[in-house]
Amino acid sequence: MFGEIGAWLYKGVGGIFPDERHPGFKHVRMKPNFVKGLSQFEAHHDGPYGRITSSWKRKGKKYSTP
Secondary structure, eight states: HHHHHHHIOOOOOOOOOOTTTTTTSSEEEEEEOOOOSSSSEEEEEEEEEEEEEEEEEEEEEEEOOO
């Protein structure tokens, strides 16, 4: 029941999605959502091929990845 909350964070804000052409997170698509009010964010998903991390920081109007 609570597993979907974690999935919402890595999918919804982190933007970690499996590539439909290569199921099972063998390949991933990264499309993070830069949420207004957040200055930084990090999430990960432990997939069958290893850990996938989405991380970003906001400084003014620019975004960077650590």
